[in-house]
Amino acid sequence: MDDYRTRAKRLPVPISTSINPSQSPHHLFSSFLLLNLTMVKAVVLGAAGGIGQPLALLLKTNPLVTELGLYDIVNTPGVAADLSHIATPAKVEGYLPPDDGLAKTLKGADVVIIPAGVPRKPGMTRDDLFKINAGIVHDLAVGIAATAPEAFVLVISNPVNSTVPIVAEVFKRRGKFNPKRLFGVTTLDVVRASTFVAEVNSDLSKSPEIVVPVVGGHSGVTIVPLLSQSSHPLPASSGTETLQALTKRIQFGGDEVVKAKDGTGSATLSMAYAGAEFAIKVIKALAGEKGLVAPSYVHLDADKEGGAVVKKEIGKELDYFSTNVQIGPNGVEKILPLGNLTDYEKQLIAAAVPELTASIEKGAAFQRTPTAKV
Ligand SMILES: NC(=O)c1ccc[n+]([C@@H]2O[C@H](COP(=O)([O-])OP(=O)(O)OC[C@H]3O[C@@H](n4cnc5c(N)ncnc54)[C@H](O)[C@@H]3O)[C@@H](O)[C@H]2O)c1
Numbered sequence: 298m299d300d301y302r303t304r305a306k307r308l309p310v311p312i313s314t315s316i317n318p319s320q321s322p323h324h325l326f327s328s329f330l331l332l333n334l335t336m337v338k339a340v341v342l343g344a345a346g347g348i349g350q351p352l353a354l355l356l357k358t359n360p361l362v363t364e365l366g367l368y369d370i371v372n373t374p375g376v377a378a379d380l381s382h383i384a385t386p387a388k389v390e391g392y393l394p395p396d397d398g399l400a401k402t403l404k405g406a407d408v409v410i411i412p413a414g415v416p417r418k419p420g421m422t423r424d425d426l427f428k429i430n431a432g433i434v435h436d437l438a439v440g441i442a443a444t445a446p447e448a449f450v451l452v453i454s455n456p457v458n459s460t461v462p463i464v465a466e467v468f469k470r471r472g473k474f475n476p477k478r479l480f481g482v483t484t485l486d487v488v489r490a491s492t493f494v495a496e497v498n499s500d501l502s503k504s505p506e507i508v509v510p511v512v513g514g515h516s517g518v519t520i521v522p523l524l525s526q527s528s529h530p531l532p533a534s535s536g537t538e539t540l541q542a543l544t545k546r547i548q549f550g551g552d553e554v555v556k557a558k559d560g561t562g563s564a565t566l567s568m569a570y571a572g573a574e575f576a577i578k579v580i581k582a583l584a585g586e587k588g589l590v591a592p593s594y595v596h597l598d599a600d601k602e603g604g605a606v607v608k609k610e611i612g613k614e615l616d617y618f619s620t621n622v623q624i625g626p627n628g629v630e631k632i633l634p635l636g637n638l639t640d641y642e643k644q645l646i647a648a649a650v651p652e653l654t655a656s657i658e659k660g661a662a663f664q665r666t667p668t669a670k671v
């Protein structure tokens with residue numbers, strides 16, 4: 298695998314000569330200038346959707362992104378035209394399926410984010426989405442493996458516990474799988490955990506600083522918050538009941554939004570926020586920033602040594618698990634251990650394992666029917 302830095306693309310004309318930050322109202326340019334001209338192409342597949350549009354907006358407003366490719370089966374030319382009027386560096390292009398739109402969007406991509414697919418309605422589990430979303434994610438992965446096999450792939454589409462293995466299998470069948478570059482996006486669970494812990498502490502102003510590791514997977518009981526490792530402890534007065542209620546709220550936070558949206562979809566805005574937070578961390582790592590750690594659902598071979606420690610901690614030979622990972626210019630550098638677990642957290646992990654195992658197997662076994670482009 299090549300090192301990102303050796304293929305780092307440089308602008309032919311320094312952007313700093315055409316933009317004078319002291320005259321620009323956009324202070325965002327300063328960090329762009331700091332990272333000095335590394336070009337990053339980010340791509341959103343499913344860019345016209347509830348997550349895709351605000352995610353594309355957040356990426357467009359980030360000066361680290363110099364090209365933004367948008368792909369969907371509907372509306373991407375309009376979304377791209379709209380975003381292109383924002384005065385930030387990213388050049389935006391939107392494509393639809395005809396005329397090789399997917400390949401055009403993916404050409405030269407460094408980071409590909411996938412929120413394509415259908416969302417839940419009340420009463421559905423994320424696994425109920427498998428029937429439709431497995432095929433969508435599969436076909437997009439075929440396109441990525443063909444046009445941008447070195448890109449970092451960030452999967453948002455549910456059920457994440459299965460869609461990540463689907464992408465891995467597509468890449469494996471083409472001899473292009475690099476586990477270091479495949480990420481299931483579980484950041485929303487961490488964002489929610491921070492907010493809910495702040496609420497229990499009656500101080501929402503603290504939520505941006507609160508860090509709660511959330512491990513396992515991304516659905517119901519597979520979402521395991523490690524509240525004993527929260528940067529901000531729960532109030533001294535809180536007992537087992539608070540701990541259990543908080544755990545349940547973090548595990549089933551997605552249901553709150555699905556219920557409130559009443560049949561019109563699931564979390565989109567908070568997901569776009571979380572997805573952008575994760576994607577920007579990955580982009581910063583690509584640009585050479587060191588020591589970046591983020592939670593993600595990864596193949597445990599991405600760092601065999603770290604993965605073996607996690608397998609030992611969970612007591613099962615699972616291929617995928619979400620935990621904190623250190624990310625560098627070539628992707629996952631280290632899979633970090635779960636650390637000290639309470640008996641309650643050990644029980645939560647034991648309860649997560651059967652569903653996680655089944656979802657991983659289901660994703661890994663998914664093959665397109667004969668009509669597939671394999
Ligand atoms: N990982 C997470 O934490 C998390 C959080 C929220 C939602 N999600 C999931 O993200 C997915 C998208 O949610 P949403 O609310 O944005 O849904 P949405 O229906 O609003 O948007 C999905 C978009 O995908 C597009 N699409 C469908 N098939 C496509 C294809 N073959 N190629 C390209 N684009 C295609 C649709 O046209 C639509 O614009 C859902 O599966 C949802 O469950 C995951």
Ligand SMILES: O=C(O)C[C@H](O)C(=O)O
Nearest residue numbers: 417423455551552563564
């Ligand atoms: O709940 C969902 O279906 C969407 C997403 O996975 C979430 O956690 O909000």
